[in-house]
Amino acid sequence: MNSLKLSKSLRQIYRRNNWQNVNTFQTIIRCQSNSPKVAADGAESAAKRERRPVETTQSFVMNLFCGEGKVQQQFPYPQVLSPEDIQTVEMVTEPMVRTWKPEDALRFEENHAYDEKLWTMLKEMGSFGIQVPPEYGGIGFNNTQTGFLAEITGRYDLSLAVTFAAHQSIGYKGILLYGTDAQKQKWLPDLAAGNRIACFCLTEPSAGSDASGIQTKAVLSADGKHYVLNGSKIFITNGGIAEVFTVFAKTPVTVGSETKDKVTAFVVEKGAGLTAGPPYKKMGIMASNTTEVFFDNVMVPVENVLGEVGGGFKVAMNILNNGRFGMGGTLAGSMRTCIAKATEHANTRTQFGDKLSTFGDIQEKIARMSLKHYVTESMTYMLSGMMDKGYGDYQLEAAVSKVYSSDAAWYVCDEAIQILGGMGYMRETGLEKVLRDLRIFRIFEGTNDIMRLFVALTGLQYAGGHLKELQRAMNSPVANLGVILGAGTKRFARTVGLSSGPSLSEYVAPELRNNAALISKSIQDFGASVEHLLIKYNKNIIHEQMLQRRLADAAIDIYASVVVLSRASRALEKNLSSAGLERRFATLQCNEASVRIATNLSQLRGTQDLKNYSTMKEIAAEVLNNGGVVQNHPLG
Structure with missing residues (x-):
């Protein structure tokens, strides 16, 4: 460390504490994170991103990247709804629950639309204005109530859930979050009543x-009264039936003497002249409308700008982050239906003289399906509860919830079909439709691949900020002795095995302390792995996506385990009727997750693993260069 010399007294302190890794510690100090770019649903240079002071966030996932277990937001498990609040949601959804028939979803899919009778009933239920405040004509549900309603809808038809989400979770969510009072008064009453439908227009052929x-x-018109909008959007849910569009476009923004194109959010009405293409032919969610949308010199009044001119990227990301909790609820509902069909079949179907439910293979499937549903459900209401309690920094928790729930739902439905065998493959059972509908959830609102990179890179950037803070402290070692010794002692304890990670024992029920100890160790190992990556790769870690994916998967497993420990602890403390089952869920989750976490973290630095990644890159290069399969056919 040439530029950061340790004082003689500080070196003596290290020796007294048997510090054996000064060289490695100095390497950490030299590590420059330089805020790598973060890839989310949209990517932007990190220098342009709003950056929170590293010492202020209470986000568990963010602090996980520093090897810390800040679980104050996760414990105790949030209970934000009263029995009356839950009853209100059930009353709102009662007409649909009472009248829905299993064949309805298949009929709507065949027609590629919903009938007027259902639409009228949904309007009367208030389903189009769930989170709109009553003063603007809505019901005014909080996030947890909204998640519960999404769960109920997800039990019946994912196409309908997608239509609702495109309308209110993202379609007019920008008006709720960023609209002026005049904008809210103008658009929200009709949108809440279902008299007008909204959609969200971000994706383009060159911008997914x-x-x-x-x-x-x-471009601003000569008289300064309108923006002239030109371009197109693709894959727009509700695009062909919407009348109010939240649209993102680049606008020239002048700062000082320099003019740059920056994204701005607009509310555009169909009457302004935009057009929609024919509905796409899709793999699933066929009853929902999805089209292209075209803008050809569309005149948009300047008062239709949402937020600030040039601030549209922030608007888009906050809309998506704010709406992701609803996806978890929807998928939890879908999984509940799949598990019900699977268990019914297993309990009634006889093979080789025994019920399927007695076969160990079927029991393992049911157990794993149930665990994934429990984790998804736990994440959904943890996230919505955090939001309802006013916590603002939940972007990584929202991303983790989106990834986990969509992957889990696909697994659960696929296994349900496997349990039903040939009957599962038949259309009349309904599961083949659910499987096709589910596939889109791993793609839209940020593909799961991008979400994993977003989690990894955002966390690495945060951890890099802490290392840079430590580097600054080393410029004045005597004045910052506490900061330096704190970091050094923490690393030393970990190196010689004196630390088992941040303790979770004070938060969990006594019956779960052994499980919590496994996750505490995982948190510590995760922090050490992040430190290793930043030392070895510096800002070039952005190019190591195979490593980022494994880091993200470990983070997802750790967060899932913490959430489950919190929920199961509440069940045990309240002596709920399902407390024993929830304890077993937590035990299984922590035991198996700790093994997966250790595997993923070991693959970040294992010599053979790193060689395997290079081999995969070489194979991919050959296949890509060839435009397909390379090897000679076995028949010559």
Whole structure:
């Protein structure tokens, strides 16, 4: 450490504490994170991202990257709804629950639309204005109530759930979050009543997960009263039936003497002249409408700007982050239906003289399906509860919930079909439709691949900020002795095995302390792995996506385990009727997750694993260069 010299007294302190890793510690101090780019539903240079002071966030997932277990937001498990609040949701959904028939979803899919009778009933239920405040004509549900309603809808038809989500979770969510009172008064009453439908227009042919690639442009008219909008959007849910569009376009923004194109959010009405293409032919969610949307010199009044001119990227990301909790609820509902069908079949179907339910293979499937549902359900209401309690920094928790729930739902439905065998493959059972519908959830609102990179890179950036803070402290070692010794002692204890990670024992029920100890160790190992990556790769870690994926998967497993420990602890403390089952869920989750976490973290630095990644890159390069399969056919 040439530029950061330790004082003689500080070196003596290290020796007295048997510090054996000064060289490694110095390497950490030299590590420059330089805020790598973060890839989310849209990517933007990190220098342009709003950056929170590293010492202020209470996000568990964010602090996990520093090897810390800040679980104050996760314990105790949130209980934000009273029995009356729950009853209100059930009353709202009662007409649909009472009248829905199993064949309805298949009929709507065949018609590629919902009938007027259902639409009228949904309007009367208030389903189109769930989170709109009563003063604007809505019901005014909080996030947890909304998640519960999404869960109920997800039990019946995912196409309907997608239509609702496109309308209110993202379609007019920007008006709720960023609209002026005049904008809210103008649009929300009709949107809440279902008299007008909304949609969210971000994706373009050249801008999917990377929103910085947006080509749609809006230029201020000569008289300064309108923006002239030109461009197109693809894969827009509700695009063909919507009348109110939240649209993102690049606008010239002048700062000082420099003019740059920055994304701005607009509310555009169909009457302004935009057009929609024919509905896409899709794999699933066929009853929901999905189209292209075209803007050809569409005149948008300046008062239709949402938020600030040039601030549209922030608007888009906050809309998506704010709405992701609803997806978990929807998928938890879908999984509940799949498990019900699977258990019914297993309990009634006889093979080889025994019920399927007695076969160990079927029992393992049912157990794993049930665990994934429990984790998804736990994450959903943890996230919505955090939001309802006013916690603002939940972007990584929302991303983790989205990834886990969509992967889990696919697994659960696939296994349900496997249990039903040939009957599961038949259309009349309904599960083949659910499987096709579920596939989109791993793609839209941020593909799971991009979400994993988003989690990994955002966390690495945060941890890098802490290392840079430590580097600054080393410039004045005597004045910052506490900071330096704190970091050094923590690393030393971990190196010689004196630390088992941040303790969770004070938060969990006594019956779960052994399980919590496993996750505490995982948190410590995770922090050490992050430190290793930042030392070895520096800012070039952005290019190591195979490593980022494994890091993200470990983070997802750790967060899932903490959430389950919290929920199961509440069940045990309240002596709920399902407390014993929930304890077993927590035990299984922590035991198996700790093994997966250790495997993923070991693969970040194992010599053979790193060679395997290089081999995979070489194989991919050959196949890509060839435009397909390379090897000679076995028949010559």
